[in-house]
Amino acid sequence: xxxxxxxxxxxxxxxxxxxxxxxxxxxxxxxxxxxxxxxxxxxxxxxxxxxxxxxxxxxxxxxxxxxxxxxxxxxxxxxxxxxxxxxxxxxxxxxxxxxxxxxxxxxxxxxxxxxxxxxxxxxxxxxxxxxxxxxxxxxxxxxxxxxxxxxxxxxxxxxxxxxxxxxxxxxxxxxxxxxxxxxxxxxxxxxxxxxxxxxxxxxxxxxxxxxxxxxxxxxxxxxxxxxxxxxxxxxxxxxxxxxxxxxxxxxxxxxxxxxxxxxxxxxxxxxxxxxxxxxxxxxxxxxxxxxxxxxxxxxxxxxxxxxxxxxxxxxxxxxxxxxxxxxxxxxxxxxxxxxxxxxxxxxxxxxxxxxxxxxxxxxxxxxxxxxxxxxxxxxxxxxxxxxxxxxxxxxxxxxxxxxxxxxxxxxxxxxxxxxxxxxxxxxxxxxxxx
Numbered sequence: 001x002x003x004x005x006x007x008x009x010x011x012x013x014x015x016x017x018x019x020x021x022x023x024x025x026x027x028x029x030x031x032x033x034x035x036x037x038x039x040x041x042x043x044x045x046x047x048x049x050x051x052x053x054x055x056x057x058x059x060x061x062x063x064x065x066x067x068x069x070x071x072x073x074x075x076x077x078x079x080x081x082x083x084x085x086x087x088x089x090x091x092x093x094x095x096x097x098x099x100x101x102x103x104x105x106x107x108x109x110x111x112x113x114x115x116x117x118x119x120x121x122x123x124x125x126x127x128x129x130x131x132x133x134x135x136x137x138x139x140x141x142x143x144x145x146x147x148x149x150x151x152x153x154x155x156x157x158x159x160x161x162x163x164x165x166x167x168x169x170x171x172x173x174x175x176x177x178x179x180x181x182x183x184x185x186x187x188x189x190x191x192x193x194x195x196x197x198x199x200x201x202x203x204x205x206x207x208x209x210x211x212x213x214x215x216x217x218x219x220x221x222x223x224x225x226x227x228x229x230x231x232x233x234x235x236x237x238x239x240x241x242x243x244x245x246x247x248x249x250x251x252x253x254x255x256x257x258x259x260x261x262x263x264x265x266x267x268x269x270x271x272x273x274x275x276x277x278x279x280x281x282x283x284x285x286x287x288x289x290x291x292x293x294x295x296x297x298x299x300x301x302x303x304x305x306x307x308x309x310x311x312x313x314x315x316x317x318x319x320x321x322x323x324x325x326x327x328x329x330x331x332x333x334x335x336x337x338x339x340x341x342x343x344x345x346x347x348x349x350x351x352x353x354x355x356x357x358x359x360x361x362x363x364x365x366x367x368x369x370x371x372x373x374x375x376x377x378x379x380x381x382x383x384x385x386x387x388x389x390x391x392x393x394x395x396x397x398x399x400x401x402x403x404x405x406x407x408x409x410x411x412x413x414x415x416x417x418x419x420x421x422x423x424x425x426x427x428x429x430x431x432x433x434x
C-alpha cells in the first residue's frame with residue numbers, strides 16, 4: 001500500500017513542478033500582492049507615510065475666530081486644507097476631489113463666543129462629506145472640535161471679541177431693572193474682572209510680552225505604545241499581508257487540484273485507475289498528501305521571502321507556526337478534493353469554487369483585518385476556516401504568542417480538513433456524469 005501511495009504522490013508533484021508558468025505564478029503572485037498590501041497597511045514598524053485627508057473650508061464669517069480656525073486646521077499634519085467658495089465646495093466633494101467640506105456660517109465667531117458658556121444660540125457648522133470616506137469625516141470632525149474650542153476660548157479671554165462682549169454685558173447688567181442690588185454688584189465685579197483680564201492681555205500683546213491665555217486646550221497628553229511580542233519589537237504589517245496572500249493563493253492552488261481531478265475523470269483516467277489494485281481512499285489520499293506538500297512549499301517560500309526582504313519574524317512559537325501551516329495545507333488539499341467530488345464539470349466547478357474561495361479569503365481577514373468588520377460579521381467569521389488560519393498566523397508571527405495560542409486554530413483547521421475529506425470520499429464518482 002505504501003509503495004503505490006508514494007508513487008502517486010511523486011507523480012502529482014512531478015506534474016505540478018513541470019509546469020513552470022504555474023509554479024512561477026504560485027510563488028510570484030502572492031509575494032507581489034502581499035508586498036503591496038503590507039506597504040499600504042503600515043509596512044515594517046508601521047512607519048509608512050500616510051496620505052492627508054483633503055478638506056475644504058468655506059469661511060462665510062470672515063472673523064478673526066474663523067480665520068484662526070482655518071489656520072489651525074491647515075497646520076494639522078493629518079489634513080490637507082484648501083479654502084474655497086460655498087458654490088464649489090459641494091461639487092468638489094461630489095467629484096471626489098475632497099473628502100470633507102466644512103462651512104463656517106456668517107456670525108459664527110460671535111455666536112460661538114456667546115455660546116461658549118451657554119447652550120442657547122449655538123451656531124451650526126455644515127459638513128459635506130464623501131459617503132465612501134465616513135471614517136475620515138469623523139476624524140476631521142474631531143480635529144475641528146479641538147480647534148474651535150481652543151480658538152473661541154482664546155478669543156474670549158484675551159481677544160477683541162471677548163473685550164467687546166464683556167463691555168456689552170457689563171453695560172446691560174448696570175442698566176438692568178430685574179436684578180437686585182447685591183446680584184448686580186456681584187455680576188458687575190465679575191465682568192469688570194474679565195474686562196481687566198482682557199485689557200491686560202491686550203496690553204501684553206502690544207508690549208510684546210507673553211499673553212496669559214492661550215485658550216482651552218486638551219487637558220492631557222498621549223503616550224502611545226504598540227503592544228507586540230516585546231517592548232522592543234515593532235509591528236510589521238508585512239506579516240499579516242504575507243499570511244493573507246499566502247492563504248488566498250494556496251486556496252487557488254486547491255482549486256487547481258480539484259479541477260485537475262475533474263479533468264482526469266472527464267478524460268477517463270480515473271476509470272482506468274479503477275481497474276488497478278488501488279482503492280478510492282488510497283488514490284484520494286495521494287492527492288491530499290501531494291497537494292499538502294505543495295501548499296507547505298509555497299508557504300515556506302513566501303515567508304522566507306518575507307523574512308529576507310521585509311524582516312518578518314516568527315516571534316511566537318515555531319512549533320505552533322509549523323502546526324498551523326500543516327493544518328491549513330491539509331485543509332486546502334481536502335478542499336480541492338471536495339471541489340472534485342461535488343463538481344460535475346471543470347467549467348462549472350471553477351466559477352463556483354473561485355467565488356467560494358474569494359468569499360473565504362474576504363471573511364477570513366486576509367485582505368483587510370477582521371476587526372474593521374461589523375460585530376455581527378466578526379461573529380460569523382468564527383465559522384470560517386480562513387479566519388482561524390489568519391488569527392493563528394498573526395499569533396505566531398508579530399503577536400509572538402506561545403504554542404497554546406496555536407492549538408485552537410490547528411484543531412479547527414484539522415476539523416474542517418476531516419469534514420471536507422469525509423464528504424469528498426463519500427461523494428466522489430469514478431466516472432464523469434452524462
